[in-house]
Ligand SMILES: Nc1ncnc2c1ncn2[C@@H]1O[C@H](COP(=O)(O)OP(=O)(O)OP(=O)(O)O)[C@@H](O)[C@H]1O
């Protein structure tokens with residue numbers, strides 16, 4: 001349909017040729033369908049018994065993951081409403097780092113349920129209002145049932161980190177990795193006036209395929225993926241006094257073209273001597289301050305390397321800016337931009353600086369820093385794919401650990417909080433008159449999709465499980481959830497499956513916002529350049545392909 005009208009017999013064209021438009025129910029239906037298919041495609045990855053996905057990009061590179069955000073990122077989604085679901089995963093990941101799959105599943109359910117209501121002639125605005133009220137209630141309830149913990153309580157931090165990794169490829173080593181993540185996070189936690197603050201960027205994660213996951217290590221310092229520059233330099237320096245340089249140990253080139261006429265060999269000699277002296281001067285400035293390790297963000301001239309090597313100084317060059325900043329935090333040194341302004345107090349300290357060979361690469365370890373405010377985790381694992389997935393899983397673990405430290409409250413997992421939210425919302429809905437009640441009830445249904453999916457993925461009968469869960473929650477067992485390993489409804493608190501409150505709250509917010517936004521759209525105008533949306537890799541399980549559906553929308 002073209003946005004046009006007839007004016008005295010002449011059509012007035014507003015959109016460019018080839019543009020398309022769909023409105024009203026058609027537009028809503030297409031958007032909801034697209035969003036539901038996205039949700040459907042990640043469903044099978046939820047929980048410890050969820051499956052992994054193998055994603056192949058256009059270069060043939062393979063990623064194996066069960067991380068919701070990564071799956072959606074790699075899917076190269078084109079449909080605009082489907083893209084909004086990718087945004088849900090992204091927001092969830094950026095805000096709290098975990099719960100991306102759950103957020104997308106709930107958003108999909110909210111939309112599917114809304115569509116049923118629209119079919120029954122409930123206006124989208126009423127649904128959106130109902131959803132908003134329900135979301136507010138859900139947030140209040142989660143806050144109420146959450147268990148407060150001590151912000152730096154290692155036991156709980158370790159438990160949430162373990163839970164976040166239970167659903168990943170690295171689950172077998174989850175306790176070991178959770179211990180590393182917890183120690184790392186606690187090391188970089190800073191006290192603020194109101195509580196504690198953690199910057200995930202203070203933990204450098206380096207990965208190298210080889211050995212096994214249990215060889216993953218926490219380094220009390222920074223690992224730099226660079227080797228020592230000169231063969232004559234020591235490979236190991238104990239009690240290192242470190243200069244962090246943000247200036248090149250080279251003779252600066254002039255910005256303008258200059259020509260020097262040299263007329264005799266003596267002049268040539270003098271010219272070279274001058275250069276040598278300048279470099280020597282630079283090295284002396286470093287030596288005078290008592291440094292025995294130089295870490296440089298820029299280049300180091302061959303001759304300067306030679307002078308440094310002669311004095312038994314270990315030097316590394318072309319280190320990334322982000323690593324330099326972390327090094328400053330770890331060693332307590334200051335990044336120096338001018339050698340003339342350097343003082344002894346600007347030097348950093350580490351027990352040991354050593355070049356080691358990891359797999360095929362030489363790397364420099366700056367470790368044994370005193371109370372470092374930045375640390376490194378070196379991930380090892382059987383294959384490239386395993387270390388990649390371990391890195392993603394560790395990211396989730398570090399994020400949930402941070403969430404608990406910054407907002408020290410936890411809830412138990414296994415679908416327990418979702419079912420409790422559903423129960424309370426149904427009760428709340430009964431107290432309301434009118435059609436909003438319907439929306440709130442359907443909101444409650446959407447939350448039940450979490451225990452249902454956990455049960456389905458574990459090969460259990462969701463109907464049996466949900467009825468048992470409902471009955472037990474009705475009796476006041478707030479933490480009754482489904483423990484997927486033994487396939488039974490259990491008190492999830494007793495089995496130690498804890499998650500941060502922050503993750504659950506963010507799920508409510510991201511899913512409701514995305515669903516409301518998509519529901520509000522009743523007109524889709526696409527410019528002519530838009531291509532038909534492609535089918536996601538593998539296609540959604542049991543659902544229709546994204547292609548024909550998307551194409552039908554425009
Ligand atoms: N032992 C367990 N028994 C039952 N459920 C569990 C268990 N361990 C974790 N879970 C549940 O698994 C769910 C998390 O699964 P998963 O990590 O696959 O998805 P996500 O956190 O929503 O998304 P992502 O990790 O991809 O960002 C949570 O609801 C959590 O409570």
Ligand SMILES: [Mg+2]
Pocket residue numbers: 098099100164167396
């Ligand atoms: Mg998770």
